[in-house]
Amino acid sequence: MTNIDIFTQLPSLNGGPLYLKLKKRIEDAISTGALKHGDALPSERDIADAAMISRVTVRKAIDHLVDDGLLVRRHGSGTFVFKPMPRMQQPLTRLTSFSEDMERRGMVGGSRWLERALCFPTPEETMALGLSGNARVARIRRLRTANDMPIALERTSLADDLLPNPEAIENSLYAYLGQFGIRPVRANQRISAVVLRDDETELLGVPQGSAALSVQRIAYLETGRVMEISRALYRSDAYDLVAELTIAR
Structure with a gap:
């Protein structure tokens, strides 16, 4: 069944205004998986022709479904299905990779690569990573998924002697580096709330103007050397960051 086939039997449905019949038909298609997160709806003209309305x-x-959060409009692109993620709690007391987090939850973590390259470092990267004048930086940027649902945008930078071939990474950066005995032992994280740019909302499949949790991390090796600097943007509708606090005695 194609997306347009979902709307062809609309006139045969009994009772109620036509817009509510159409709304119910789209809701049912989303709940059964006939329409999946990120799927584009046919144009309003095509739906009207198929449903004879x-x-x-x-x-x-569609306006009602956008208000309900099941559809999202993207200017110049169309209307897309938005299926909310179940909320996940992320403890702040444990240094783990995204892949390890997903595995611990019984979910399949994945990546869509946006950038994997050796680059000339920015002044921020040079200072934070302690790079020499002629060093390059391994920069990776990816869309992280949980059970194929987009959940975070992540950008990481490392010195090129730690990661001379960024394209060799298949999924987990920490698992790849661990093969060579490179593993962080501690990290500092800074968390803030941000509003996503339009290109970021499109990648994450969330409405324009959505908020995100920005997590900036500096991870250190046992020698005290900075291993990586990273920034991740987590969908705020899917992630809760949790810290356990104790009273000083």
């Missing part, structure tokens, strides 16, 4: 009716149904 007016475009005004189609727009009213």
Whole structure:
């Protein structure tokens, strides 16, 4: 069944205004998986033609579903399915990789690579990583997924002697570096709330203007050397960061 086939039997449904029938049909398609997160809806004209209803009716149904958070409009791109992620708690007392976090939850972590390259470092990277004048930086940027659902945007920078071939990483950076005995033992993290840019909302499949949790990390090797600097943007509708506090005695 194609996306447009979902709307062809609409006139045969009994009772209620047509826009509510269409709204219910789309809700059912999302709940059954006929429409998946990130799927594009056909155009309003195509839906109207298939369902034999007016475009005004189609727009009213879609407006209600956008208000309910099940659909999201992207300017110049169309209307897309937005299926909320179940919320996850991330403890701040444990230094783990994203892949390890997902495995611990019984979920399959994945990556969509956006950048994997050796680059000339920025002044920030040079200072934070302690690079010499002619050193390069291994820079990786990826969209992280949980059970194929986009959940975070992550950018990481390392000195090129620690990661001379960024394209050799398949999924987990920490697992790859661990093969060579390179493993962080501690990290400092700074967490803040940010509003996502339009290109970031499109990658994460969330409405424009959505908020995210920005987690900036500096991880250290046992020698005290900085292993990596990273910034991750986590969907705020899916992640809770949890810290355990104790009273000083």
